[in-house]
Structure formats: structure tokens, C-alpha cells
Amino acid sequence: MKRALLLLLIGWMTVILVLTPLAVAPAAVLATASGPALSRQVLDVKKLPADLALASSADEKIKPLKKPAPQPPPPDAANKWAVVIGIADYSGRENDLWHPDEDANEMASYLVSRGFASERIKILLNRKATAAAIQSAIEWLKTNENSQSTVVFFYSGHGFRVADADGWDADAEGDGQDEGIVSYDLYGLPDGWLRQALAGLEAQKVALLFGSCHSGGLFDDNDDLQANGRVIASACQADQYGWDYLALGNTLWAKYFVDLGLLNGQADSIEAAHAFAYPLVVAQQPDSQPQLYDNYAGDFIP
DSSP states (O other): OOOEEEEEEETTEEEEEEEOOOOOOSEEOOEEEETTEEEOOEEOOBOOOTTTSOOSSTTSOOOOSOOOOOOOOOTTOOSEEEEEEEOSSOSSSTTOOSSHHHHHHHHHHHHHHTTOOGGGEEEEEGGGOOHHHHHHHHHHHHHHOOTTOEEEEEEESOEEEEEGGGOSSSSOOTTSEEEEEEOTTOBEEEHHHHHHHHTTOOOSEEEEEEESTTGGGGGSSTTSSOOTTEEEEESSOTTSOOEEEGGGSSBHHHIIIIIIIIITTSOSSHHHHHHHHHHHHHHHOTTOOOEEEEOSSSOOOO
């Protein structure tokens, strides 16, 4: 990629985006944009170390870093649990984004408004969202939830896509591609890892929400994250980018799905938030089409 300079006027403010040459990497990630001037970033995503890697068999469980004790809830707390992740500030400077942490904070605010006790929302922002911390948060979730729980897993940040033949996880993808999310410390957590990590959930009401590039690929095969009682929403299709717009105050998808949709009352369910966000996202970025998988009976209202 040649060095390029893009100028954009937003009101009285001049935003300068400098696209410097980047090393060849295995995955395209959440792109950044400022108004109509668009830039894309590519970064090196590392495979998980041995202590966080998948078990060799799909029937084996991931060994947790430690077994957290269930937290005593407030006396009137609803049986609702969530892990909310937003990474704008990645390790180093060249991979930073603008708004995923704001997406996460707004999602957490929405969940509190829906009766989630703050003690039952595990929030990981920026440098706190390491690969080990994400795995530990999922284990905390599984320790505390049960078959009667409502569970939400939300992620906003970089995503990646790599050839299935590169051996990032143990499953075989129909399209020959693995997709996943990226931790603060730049480890790639592929769909197969996420599937196994979340497999122990007992809850029959689960929402998995992903605001990242290629996030539609997390549920484009029959053996990905799909399951009975689950709703899965993504910012885009498997072969598309998600976008972060400086002027919006959120990533593009989360602006309409989370901020205006759920938090500000334009939508009263996950399904309605998708229906509200889809045309607005596509109107601004036609090559970024949000996706929805719905195997929950009725409207999913957290």
C-alpha cells in the first residue's frame, strides 16, 4: 500500500488521516472512517498461546484459568448476566480505533436499564480485555448463569478472517475461512474457540452481539455459534468490513443498533434493533450489511 494522505472537513475541524504502509497480515480488521473519507487498517493477529488454546476434541472443555466463586447478588437482582467488551485502545498505537469502548459502555447502560444488576455485568474495556481476561469472563459467566438465566455477550472491536487451513481452530469451515475477534493483546479468538468457550452455557435465552469486521462469519456455518434459544447479531457479513466513524461517536453498526436502537428506545428487542439498524448502516456503507440469526421463540427482550 502506498502512503496516502486524506483530508476531511467536519464543521470547523480538520481531520487528517495518514495511511502508512502496514505489514502484510492474515486478517483485515475493523476499519476506520471519518465521514466520507475512508481508511482501512490491517494488523498482525497472533494465535492463542497453549494455555488458552482449544482442546483437541470438541467434547473436551476449555480449562479455565481459575474457577471464580459465584458472586452474591443484590437481594432483588434478576437472573440476568452479561459480558460486555469494547476495545478501542489496542496494544501499540497503529491498531487503535475510535469508539468500540463507547459502544460497550452504552450497551452496559442499556442492560442496566433492562434490570441487569451492575454486579452481574462483567465489563472489559481496552487494556483490560486481554485474551486471558476474555476467557476468564466467559468462565465467570458460565459459573453464575443457569437454565433460567438471560445471558448477553457483547463485543465491539477488531475482527479477523484467515484461511481455515492455517489451523486456527479444530473445526472445518464450509467456506474455507475462519473468522474471529481480537483481544487487546492482539490474540485472535476464532469462531471455533468461541463456540467451545460458550458451549457450557445452560441458559435458554442468549444473545451474542458482535460489532467487528467479518463478524457474520461467526455464524455462517451450521456448527458455529448457533444454538437453540440464541439470537446472534453482527455488524456485517463474513466477507465484509465493519466501520468506525469518528463523527458518529460510535462505530457505525453500534450507533444504530445500540445507541439509537436499544439505549434510546427506537427498538424494544434485539430483533427490532437489527431491523432498525440495517437500512441506516447500509445507507452509509452499502458493503457492510448487518446479519441476524434468530433461534429464540418470540422477541428477544433482555
